[in-house]
Amino acid sequence: MRRAHVLAFFCLAVQGCLLPEELDGGNPDIHRRHLAESSTMPIGRGDRFARGELPVGIGQSPRANFDGILNVEEVDSALTNLAMAYPDRLRKSKFRLKTFENRPLVRVQMGRKPRVFLVSGLHARERGGPDILIYFISDLLWATSAGRGLTYDGRHYSPEQVRKAASAGIISTPLVNPDGVAYDQKTDSCWRKNRNTAQRFNDSSDPSIWDKSVGVDLNRNFATMFDYKRLFSPESSVFQITSDQPEQPVYKGPEAESETETKSLMYVLRAVKSLSWYLDLHSFGGHVLYSWGHDTAQTTDPRQSFANVAYDGQRGLVEHGYGEFMEEDQLAAQIDVSNRMVRAMNKVGGATNYSSLESARLPAQGLDAKKGYPAWGSTDEAMALYYGKHCGANRISGLTLEFGSRSNNVQCPFYPDAAIYRDNLGQTAAGLMEMLLMAADERSGPKVYRDATCCRYGVADRRGRRVC
Incomplete structure (x- = not known):
């Protein structure tokens, strides 16, 4: 059997999954794929919310009907209708900046001081992530408004639990990469990146590179680990999953935060001072991943930090002594909520059996387990502002939820069938409820970085407020 058709895939932590040929520096065929598997969940046609209809999740009705995956237009109209129905x-x-193809990026907010930031759709082909967040937000709005509980098959949440979960407050961008998703839904090409053509090789003698060189992997475009050749050990696996070459699916972009999409996420992480939790939805794998993505965590030596140049060239090897510092209570809270999410999702039942795992220890086919999986991306970036000692920065715990199992679509196993899609909606919603319940606890309130230097010079945060 040809390797491109083997269904043994490894899942990345914050970056989502890669195909086997991509691990070797190759690309999937970018031309339209003919989806022979009739069970693949179709993309919605038109706009099912055009007349003001609201999305109805499984928590509201176990017999909720899902005709297809939400298209880009429907993601926007669903959020518009929900905001109008629950003003x-x-x-x-909308964020100030638009995408390369001139699409707006949208965020929604529940609560005056949201503690939780939920995102999805960074990687275009990982279908169903935006749907999960939209249907979950709809469930939460309906239940809090009606004073009802929510039931996801084997897991029930009382009206009191729903109110507590909602009290945590949410800010969410369900679709971070609308250009990439629109292209992937149109072409069925298993497309991963956005659609920025600035680095496209139009003058290449190899026409096959022209289309492949479009776009940036948004989860490689964040600033903290962008200079990976300096930061990581030359023996690290990071060099297999990050690239400076535009034709590669893991191309990091011409410079840190070069893309509108990453700029927009960073705006929220920097500006919303009530945040204490961040979750990035990816597929597939069935994991809740906690801690740093680029290396394992330790709680005793704050000198071992991405900001300390003395450790440059030593990171990204889980069994070689270096461990990224994290405060003990924060690591314990991440482990606790990850385990709670896993128990709830598995109680719901479905095709996927979830597990909790430290991100850097994610097993990856073809990589040395002793080196780990140095998956740097948005979750590391969420935590890095505080540990980078930025005055006034929130201490944010970053998690990744790799939802679902591989589908039977040989050419792109990120495309779920109807059964997997529905299971993903129910199981993941239960996990999100557990995260919100944890975030609503008074111990999960915001913590802000401040030290003597911040106080000595009267440093203020981005809104002009003194941090001391």
Whole structure:
């Protein structure tokens, strides 16, 4: 059997999954794929919310009907309708910058001081992530408004639990990469990146590179680990999963935060001072991943930090002594909530059996387990502002939820069938409820970085407020 058709895939932590040929520096065929598997969940046609209809999740109705995966237009109209239906509970707004193809990026907010930031759709082909967040937010709005509980098959949440979960407050961008998703849904090409053509090789003598060189892997475009050749050990696996070459699916972009999409996420992480939790949805694998992505965590030596140049060239090898510092109570909280999420999702039942795992220890086919999986991306970036000692930065715990199992679609196993899609909605919603319940606890309130230097010079945060 040809390797490109083997269904043994490894899942990355914050970056989502790669195909076997991509691990070797190759690309999937970018031309339209003919989806012979009739069970693959179709993409919605038109706009099912055009007349003001609201998305109805499984928590509201176990017999909720899902005709297809939400297309890009439907993601926007669903959020618009929810904001109109619940004006006192949900606010929708647009980021200042638009995407390369001139699409707006949208965020919604529940609560005046949201503690939780939920995102999805960084990788275009990982279908179903935006749907999960939209249907979950709809469930939460409906239940809090009606004073009802929510049931996801084997897991029930009382009205009191729903109110507590909602009290944590949410800010969410369900679709971070609308250009890439629109292209992937149109072409069925298993497309991963966005659609920025600035680095495209139009003058290449190899026409096959022209289309492959479009776009940036958004989860490689964040600033903290962008200079990976300096930061990581030359023996690290990071060099197999990050690239400076535009034709590669893991191309990191011409410079850190070069893309509108990453700029927009960073705006929220820097500006919303009530945040204490961040979760990035990816597929597939059935894992809740905690701690740093680029290396294992330790709680005793704050000198071992990405900001300390003395450790340059030593990171990204889980069994070689270096461990990224994290405060003990934060690591314990991440482990606790990850385990709670896993128990709830598995109680719901479905095709996927979830597990909790330290991100850097994610097993990856073809990589040395002793070296680990140095998956740097948005979750590391969420935590790095505080540990980078930025005055006024929130201490944010970053998690990745790799939802679902591989589908039977040989050419792109990120495309779920109807059964996997529905299971993903129910199981993941239960996991999100557990995260919100944890975030609503008074111990999960925001913590801000401040030291003597911040106080000595009267440093203020981005809104002009003194941090000391």
